[in-house]
Amino acid sequence: xxxxxxxxxxxxxxxxxxxxxxxxxxxxxxxxxxxxxxxxxxxxxxxxxxxxxxxxxxxxxxxxxxxxxxxxxxxxx
Numbered sequence: 001x002x003x004x005x006x007x008x009x010x011x012x013x014x015x016x017x018x019x020x021x022x023x024x025x026x027x028x029x030x031x032x033x034x035x036x037x038x039x040x041x042x043x044x045x046x047x048x049x050x051x052x053x054x055x056x057x058x059x060x061x062x063x064x065x066x067x068x069x070x071x072x073x074x075x076x077x
Contacts, residue, residue, distance in 0.1 A: 002046050009039035030073035037066030 016032035019025075044059030 002042050002049075006039055006042045006046070009035050009042060013039060030070045030077065033066050033073065034070040037063045037070065040066065 013035045041063040044056045047056035
């Protein structure tokens with residue numbers, strides 16, 4: 001279940017990043033960072049399930065930072 005969710009979130013992030021690069025329009029940057037953070041959260045949960053705690057908690061920390069950045073982007077734009 002987590003593996004499928006990770007792939008779906010990664011594809012969404014890749015599509016948003018590709019759209020931004022092709023059109024030179026970065027209006028979806030905050031949404032892209034949010035989906036990237038969600039994929040980091042899913043990867044962190046997978047790592048915690050596999051007993052790799054340092055990597056798992058590091059990825060969850062990256063998720064929290066990207067969540068903060070995307071919320072700041074939503075509020076400032």
